[in-house]
Amino acid sequence: MSEAMTHDPRRVTVRAPAKINLHLGVGAPRPDGYHPLATVYQAVGLYDDVTVSTWHEWTVQVRLEGLLADPAASGRPHDPERSHGVVPLGEDNIAVRAGRALVEHHGLDLAAAITIHKSIPVSGGMAGGSADAAAALVALDRLWELETSDEDLLAIAATLGSDVPFALLGGTAAGTGRGELVEPLPDTGSWWWVVVGNDTGLSTPAVYGAFDELTDLDDRDEPFLPPDLLLSLAEGSLVALPGQVGNDLQEAALSLRPDLVQTFDDGYEAGALECLLSGSGPTVLLLCSDADHAREVTAAMHAAGHARAVAVPAPVSGVHVVSYDGGPVG
Numbered sequence: 339m340s341e342a343m344t345h346d347p348r349r350v351t352v353r354a355p356a357k358i359n360l361h362l363g364v365g366a367p368r369p370d371g372y373h374p375l376a377t378v379y380q381a382v383g384l385y386d387d388v389t390v391s392t393w394h395e396w397t398v399q400v401r402l403e404g405l406l407a408d409p410a411a412s413g414r415p416h417d418p419e420r421s422h423g424v425v426p427l428g429e430d431n432i433a434v435r436a437g438r439a440l441v442e443h444h445g446l447d448l449a450a451a452i453t454i455h456k457s458i459p460v461s462g463g464m465a466g467g468s469a470d471a472a473a474a475l476v477a478l479d480r481l482w483e484l485e486t487s488d489e490d491l492l493a494i495a496a497t498l499g500s501d502v503p504f505a506l507l508g509g510t511a512a513g514t515g516r517g518e519l520v521e522p523l524p525d526t527g528s529w530w531w532v533v534v535g536n537d538t539g540l541s542t543p544a545v546y547g548a549f550d551e552l553t554d555l556d557d558r559d560e561p562f563l564p565p566d567l568l569l570s571l572a573e574g575s576l577v578a579l580p581g582q583v584g585n586d587l588q589e590a591a592l593s594l595r596p597d598l599v600q601t602f603d604d605g606y607e608a609g610a611l612e613c614l615l616s617g618s619g620p621t622v623l624l625l626c627s628d629a630d631h632a633r634e635v636t637a638a639m640h641a642a643g644h645a646r647a648v649a650v651p652a653p654v655s656g657v658h659v660v661s662y663d664g665g666p667v668g
């Protein structure tokens with residue numbers, strides 16, 4: 339690597355959204371161990387920001403933001419210098435793996451210092467790690483002016499994790515395969531959700547394992563995308579949506595975390611139109627009719643002791659650059 343590259347002062351910051359699954363249909367495991375999915379992804383207004391600059395080796399730091407950094411929400415003292423315990427800080431970090439995959443794709447010998455400003459719950463079923471990987475791919479592509487095609491970025495993203503391609507895309511999209519094959523879906527709604535985070539994360543493989551134990555896998559049909567849900571999204575119609583969202587992992591996640599039943603009860607009590615597990619959990623999603631309703635439901639959840647409840651709009655865009663050289667874009 340050249341000296342000039344090592345001391346390049348430029349920085350790029352890219353923002354990536356959390357995802358929820360309005361429908362998560364899960365089939366029996368494939369020979370490779372992954373489960374075939376038919377899912378409807380939606381990107382929601384909760385973000386991680388990833389800042390990159392060229393460096394002589396790969397490094398990563400994590401700064402907790404928003405409710406993740408709020409001592410009132412966790413009951414723990416706030417230390418902004420301390421990275422979250424369960425986010426790996428070395429080579430295992432998915433943003434570093436993304437950076438390595440990108441330079442390998444281009445046959446380059448480059449490295450970067452990566453800082454993740456994290457607001458998406460960790461191990462929460464909202465694809466926060468996938469958001470970081472997608473943001474790192476785009477940030478490094480812009481930093482080094484690699485002009486990687488969208489097709490190649492999506493292909494690299496798919497090697498990093500099942501949810502990473504969707505984080506690039508954002509909006510509302512169908513996910514098939516193991517979730518990595520994404521196609522935008524028409525969605526004319528402006529939806530509001532209350533995201534109820536949890537202090538303790540849940541392991542995605544553990545939830546899929548519980549699903550396998552609880553399910554008659556021999557009789558399991560291939561998952562499919564529910565046409566009624568797709569119609570409601572295309573029409574932006576809230577009327578039927580509450581009965582149309584669903585998550586095949588919900589029973590498995592609740593079997594591992596029975597305490598979440600109370601969160602669902604509190605959500606309905608707070609006036610949510612529907613309660614839904616986010617991905618593999620433990621984050622719980624409360625469907626609201628509009629922004630005012632979402633604010634009311636958030637306040638009710640706070641009053642019921644769910645300090646990590648936050649109202650978010652959806653759908654929002656996928657990864658996007660928010661600053662070059664530390665200054666705002668445009």
Ligand code: C5P
Binds near residue numbers: 372499501515516
């Ligand atoms: O693809 P990703 O690395 O995000 O997956 C994490 C884990 O979740 C996998 O190792 C697997 O145990 C489980 N998984 C699955 N089927 C999927 C997606 C994830 O079994 N479609």
